Amino acid sequence: MSKEYDYEEILLVKAAWFYYIEGFTQQEIGEYLGIPRLRVNRLLDKARKNGIIRFSIRENDSNRMAVEQRLIKRFHLKDVFVVPSPIHDRDINEGIAQAAAMYIHERIDSTSFINMGYGDTTSRILNHLSNISEFPVNVVSLTGGVNYYLPNTQSNIFNAKLYLTPTPLLMKNAEMIQAIQKEPSVQQILNMTTLAQLSVVGIGGMDEEATIVTNGMFSNNDFLLLSMKGAVGDILCHFIDEQGELVPSDIEGRLISTSLETLRSLENTIGVAAGQNKVKAILAALRGGYLDILITDEATASSILAISETE
Numbered sequence: 001m002s003k004e005y006d007y008e009e010i011l012l013v014k015a016a017w018f019y020y021i022e023g024f025t026q027q028e029i030g031e032y033l034g035i036p037r038l039r040v041n042r043l044l045d046k047a048r049k050n051g052i053i054r055f056s057i058r059e060n061d062s063n064r065m066a067v068e069q070r071l072i073k074r075f076h077l078k079d080v081f082v083v084p085s086p087i088h089d090r091d092i093n094e095g096i097a098q099a100a101a102m103y104i105h106e107r108i109d110s111t112s113f114i115n116m117g118y119g120d121t122t123s124r125i126l127n128h129l130s131n132i133s134e135f136p137v138n139v140v141s142l143t144g145g146v147n148y149y150l151p152n153t154q155s156n157i158f159n160a161k162l163y164l165t166p167t168p169l170l171m172k173n174a175e176m177i178q179a180i181q182k183e184p185s186v187q188q189i190l191n192m193t194t195l196a197q198l199s200v201v202g203i204g205g206m207d208e209e210a211t212i213v214t215n216g217m218f219s220n221n222d223f224l225l226l227s228m229k230g231a232v233g234d235i236l237c238h239f240i241d242e243q244g245e246l247v248p249s250d251i252e253g254r255l256i257s258t259s260l261e262t263l264r265s266l267e268n269t270i271g272v273a274a275g276q277n278k279v280k281a282i283l284a285a286l287r288g289g290y291l292d293i294l295i296t297d298e299a300t301a302s303s304i305l306a307i308s309e310t311e
Helices: 003-021 026-033 037-049 059-075 089-105 120-132 174-181 184-193 220-228 260-265 276-287 298-308
Strands: 079-083 113-116 137-141 160-163 198-202 233-235 238-240 269-272 293-297
Touching (some): 003 026, 003 037, 026 037, 059 298, 079 089, 079 298, 089 120, 089 198, 089 269, 089 293, 113 120, 120 137, 120 160, 120 198, 120 269, 137 184, 160 184, 174 184, 233 276, 238 276, 269 276, 276 293, 293 298
Parallel strands (some): 113 137, 137 160, 198 269
Antiparallel strands (some): 233 238
16 A cells, blocks of 8 residues: 555545534635645545445434335325324324424425415414414415414414415305305415415324314214214315225215315325324325325324235
8 A cells, every 4th residue: 555545545534524523614624634625525525435434324214214215105105204203192283283384394485375274283384384484475275264274372473474265164054155155255265276386284083182073163973973984084174984085974065175186186285194093094195195295203104004014
């Protein structure tokens, strides 16, 4: 081994150490070693190619990435974002909403329009997104039920421009639905949903913690009847079975909500949900082809895969 080669090796190791361990800039390294910055750049590139520098991803992060890729391939999704599971289940909606807000924020600009669904998780996403955005976020409601699209008590800033369907989510009868849908303001919102860049929907499970039960809109008996008909969860308050097919009920005819057929036709639909009580519902939404992107936590994602990969 020549002295010149030894010197090159020493420079390689020193440049790599100062850059990756000490956090020096390439300019600072060049000045310290007495070589041009361009030479430092070439040394770092050579160090990577020669194996002096070896990158590894932390095991937990690597596991999550593997789960993401399996879900993408399994359900032909555009993307999956899996976050670490919280220690306490009570924190799961808040954590997943924060993650979704950051994910969405990276993919929009001031000209973007976002369709937003009804529910506790989506309401949290909207509030977090409107807090972190440096420009007003344009949000179009996918359902009636104005309250869930408004700022919550924890929002210090609500930087959003809302385009809302000015109706309740659930009406008394189908005749009222038909009359409301003819209103110009409602027609405008319906037309806007087809032009939005992305859509965000929650996925509800069939349990007592479901938003539409806790807010008193549906009774436990309503849920029991839907469960007996095969419902495993809902999207935009449309109840679906294990294969993602709509479960017929008299409730369906009284909803001010974007249809499942329309939802399936939209591009870049993001489903945000987590928790063991929602595994069957999320899986049904995936089977039904309503989602392009899934944001969930690691435990939920693993459970979905455990069921789907045994089929």
